[in-house]
Amino acid sequence: xxxxxxxxxxxxxxxxxxxxxxxxxxxxxxxxxxxxxxxxxxxxxxxxxxxxxxxxxxxxxxxxxxxxxxxxxxxxxxxxxxxxxxxxxxxxxxxxxxxxxxxxxxxxxxxxxxxxxxxxxxxxxxxxxxxxxxxxxxxxxxxxxxxxxxxxxxxxxxxxxxxxxxxxxxxxxxxxxxxxxxxxxxxxxxxxxxxxxxxxxxxxxxxxxxxxxxxxxxxxxxxxxxxxxxxxxxxxxxxxxxxxxxxxxxxxxxxxxxxxxxxxxxxxxxxxxxxxxxxxxxxxxxxxxxxxxxxxxxxxxxxxxxxxxxxxxxxxxxxxxxxxxxxxxxxxxxxxxxxxxxxxxxxxxxxxxxxxxxxxxxxxxxxxxxxx
Amino acid sequence: xxxxxxxxxxxxxxxxxxxxxxxxxxxxxxxxxxxxxxxxxxxxxxxxxxxxxxxxxxxxxxxxxxxxxxxxxxxxxxxxxxxxxxxxxxxxxxxxxxxxxxxxxxxxxxxxxxxxxxxxxxxxxxxxxxxxxxxxxxxxxxxxxxxxxxxxxxxxxxxxxxxxxxxxxxxxxxxxxxxxxxxxxxxxxxxxxxxxxxxxxxxxxxxxxxxxxxxxxxxxxxxxxxxxxxxxxxxxxxxxxxxxxxxxxxxxxxxxxxxxxxxxxxxxxxxxxxxxxxxxxxxxxxxxxxxxxxxxxxxxxxxxxxxxxxxxxxxxxxxxxxxxxxxxxxxxxxxxxxxxxxxxxxxxxxxxxxxxxxxxxxxxxxx
Numbered sequence: 001x002x003x004x005x006x007x008x009x010x011x012x013x014x015x016x017x018x019x020x021x022x023x024x025x026x027x028x029x030x031x032x033x034x035x036x037x038x039x040x041x042x043x044x045x046x047x048x049x050x051x052x053x054x055x056x057x058x059x060x061x062x063x064x065x066x067x068x069x070x071x072x073x074x075x076x077x078x079x080x081x082x083x084x085x086x087x088x089x090x091x092x093x094x095x096x097x098x099x100x101x102x103x104x105x106x107x108x109x110x111x112x113x114x115x116x117x118x119x120x121x122x123x124x125x126x127x128x129x130x131x132x133x134x135x136x137x138x139x140x141x142x143x144x145x146x147x148x149x150x151x152x153x154x155x156x157x158x159x160x161x162x163x164x165x166x167x168x169x170x171x172x173x174x175x176x177x178x179x180x181x182x183x184x185x186x187x188x189x190x191x192x193x194x195x196x197x198x199x200x201x202x203x204x205x206x207x208x209x210x211x212x213x214x215x216x217x218x219x220x221x222x223x224x225x226x227x228x229x230x231x232x233x234x235x236x237x238x239x240x241x242x243x244x245x246x247x248x249x250x251x252x253x254x255x256x257x258x259x260x261x262x263x264x265x266x267x268x269x270x271x272x273x274x275x276x277x278x279x280x281x282x283x284x285x286x287x288x289x290x291x292x293x294x295x296x297x298x299x300x301x302x303x304x305x306x307x308x309x310x311x312x313x314x315x316x317x318x319x320x321x322x323x324x325x326x327x328x329x330x331x332x333x334x335x336x337x338x339x340x341x342x343x344x345x346x347x348x349x350x351x352x353x354x355x356x357x358x359x360x361x362x363x364x365x366x367x368x369x370x371x372x
Numbered sequence: 373x374x375x376x377x378x379x380x381x382x383x384x385x386x387x388x389x390x391x392x393x394x395x396x397x398x399x400x401x402x403x404x405x406x407x408x409x410x411x412x413x414x415x416x417x418x419x420x421x422x423x424x425x426x427x428x429x430x431x432x433x434x435x436x437x438x439x440x441x442x443x444x445x446x447x448x449x450x451x452x453x454x455x456x457x458x459x460x461x462x463x464x465x466x467x468x469x470x471x472x473x474x475x476x477x478x479x480x481x482x483x484x485x486x487x488x489x490x491x492x493x494x495x496x497x498x499x500x501x502x503x504x505x506x507x508x509x510x511x512x513x514x515x516x517x518x519x520x521x522x523x524x525x526x527x528x529x530x531x532x533x534x535x536x537x538x539x540x541x542x543x544x545x546x547x548x549x550x551x552x553x554x555x556x557x558x559x560x561x562x563x564x565x566x567x568x569x570x571x572x573x574x575x576x577x578x579x580x581x582x583x584x585x586x587x588x589x590x591x592x593x594x595x596x597x598x599x600x601x602x603x604x605x606x607x608x609x610x611x612x613x614x615x616x617x618x619x620x621x622x623x624x625x626x627x628x629x630x631x632x633x634x635x636x637x638x639x640x641x642x643x644x645x646x647x648x649x650x651x652x653x654x655x656x657x658x659x660x661x662x663x664x665x666x667x668x669x670x671x672x673x674x675x676x677x678x679x680x681x682x683x684x685x686x687x688x689x690x691x692x693x694x695x696x697x698x699x700x701x702x703x704x705x706x707x708x709x710x711x712x713x714x715x716x717x718x719x720x721x722x723x724x725x726x727x728x729x730x731x732x733x734x735x736x737x738x739x
Contacts, residue, residue, distance in 0.1 A: 159539040165532065168529065
């Protein structure tokens with residue numbers, strides 16, 4: 001970026017939501033409602049200040065926030081808007097400490113905007129970065145957790161006005177279990193504020209610059225559309241996206257299991273992929289792309305489905321039979337590729353013990369040897 | 373004021389099972405824990421709610437979960453006191469007395485453990501005067517006391533603080549967390565001041581449970597009729613004596629639901645009775661009329677011993693006496709009946725006090 005991002009304005013919202021949806025890899029919740037909510041706040045004069053990661057003070061109390069729940073529910077049970085802000089206030093009340101800045105747990109999907117909505121309400125800045133560089137379905141799947149962030153106190157708030165502070169949890173898996181159980185009872189969608197972190201810890205562990213990245217991706221897509229260029233091509237050129245497949249959706253299986261949207265999509269290839277069949281496995285997010293028997297991309301690398309005509313990212317809850325889509329991939333942040341991180345966000349953590357994580361880059365290099 | 377000694381716990385457990393109306397969980401394990409705590413820390417002072425200062429802070433301590441789990445997954449020891457202490461820390465104020473949330477069943481003994489461990493007095497009274505399956509079903513709710521802030525702790529080291537919009541939501545969210553915690557949790561909730569406690573507490577029910585247990589024990593030592601001892605002690609209505617000829621039971625939405633069919637014996641020969649239950653006994657009826665319904669207490673006693681029988685131990689061939697006991701008047705108000713009346717549990721019958729039903733029954737017999 002030529003200029004450093006210092007604030008989010010109304011004019012940024014379309015690009016930001018679009019970029020966040022791309023980084024959402026099919027999940028993270030549809031950013032549309034969050035975008036409307038944030039626009040409303042900004043138009044009423046609220047401010048969303050953005051702080052670059054380097055400028056976070058070491059002694060700040062930084063809280064990562066976002067919505068938790070099934071994305072399918074999020075689009076029907078519309079949030080009240082202050083869920084995240086109230087979760088943060090519940091944390092402040094419990095720990096008797098003020099929060100200095102917010103950071104997204106996940107930049108992907110609606111959770112890119114949730115910290116901004118809360119920041120606008122609370123008058124604190126958001127950090128340019130997040131804990132995933134994408135979206136993941138479970139709360140412990142962040143670079144913060146992977147690097148040993150405290151698991152408690154964390155707080156949940158729902159649209160009815162209920163608040164639950166997880167004041168002590170045995171480990172990050174218990175945090176996920178208890179938070180998930182409470183969320184399901186709250187109606188499968190809630191705001192979640194995680195244990196306050198020091199600014200110093202956030203500087204060491206956050207995925208850097210992802211708010212700027214989401215905005216830039218969104219701007220690329222909008223510019224490509226305006227210039228009548230192919231969006232996937234623009235994303236490949238400007239952001240290093242890998243164009244992995246083009247096809248028509250022939251089947252969508254999706255069900256709610258324990259608060260997750262779980263299923264898969266089948267695609268029948270066209271153009272250069274004619275005659276090929278692809279399958280994308282979903283657990284809120286797109287996790288595995290197989291073309292034929294070959295695994296082309298696997299979590300934690302990013303797999304996104306874009307509408308073939310406009311490059312609109314298609315989240316898993318709006319997948320439909322007959323849609324024509326481009327499947328693209330982005331390499332994940334290096335912080336997610338360590339053995340320690342792969343234990344938490346690698347294929348095995350999602351129930352694919354048979355898959356070994358092969359980074360997108362290498363795979364593509366290997367594939368380049370095949371005549372195509 | 374009276375003193376609860378370790379020896380009183382057996383009587384308390386027996387009496388609490390009578391007030392448990394078939395549910396509330398087996399108080400046996402809790403009574404052992406309370407005995408141990410009293411032996412270690414000294415006896416517990418049982419005070420009248422009137423002895424509390426108006427600005428005193430009073431907090432109930434209890435266990436939450438499925439009774440069948442609670443008797444198998446024992447508290448590690450300090451979880452009960454831990455929830456209580458954590459709520460105290462959250463409120464930022466010393467708690468002055470422990471309160472019983474549910475005098476029927478297991479939760480009659482849990483506050484005794486906390487009182488012994490903390491050295492605080494225990495208020496003689498509770499929020500139900502019996503057992504009920506959900507945590508909003510407290511006389512405290514009728515007096516506008518918020519269940520939250522509420523603290524829950526488990527055996528693994530997790531703890532949760534809830535703040536909810538109403539007590540029904542406390543139940544829902546706490547229940548979800550309890551299930552995830554393995555089916556049981558220790559809770560502290562319904563913090564209130566002394567002035568509120570004086571209005572809201574159903575008085576004397578802990579002492580009453582001890583007295584019921586003692587009356588039954590003394591009847592046994594004197595070789596007297598145990599059923600009569602309990603009945604006379606409580607001025608209960610003797611609804612039925614009979615043999616269980618059928619029991620059906622299923623678990624629906626976390627409740628043990630079902631019914632027992634009885635064939636009359638002795639004075640009741642030739643008659644039939646059905647008792648319907650959802651954790652607790654809720655409705656007792658003959659083929660043509662209701663004899664008693666929630667929130668009045670329906671208690672089953674073993675006909676020979678007079679010992680209370682829980683819904684999970686109902687078996688074909690058991691000979692039981694069924695007693696009906698008027699509930700606390702608070703439950704008979706419109707607000708009380710909305711919370712715990714037959715309608716809440718899905719029975720399409722109006723609540724009629726057990727004494728009215730008994731009078732109608734006698735009138736019918738005379739005519």
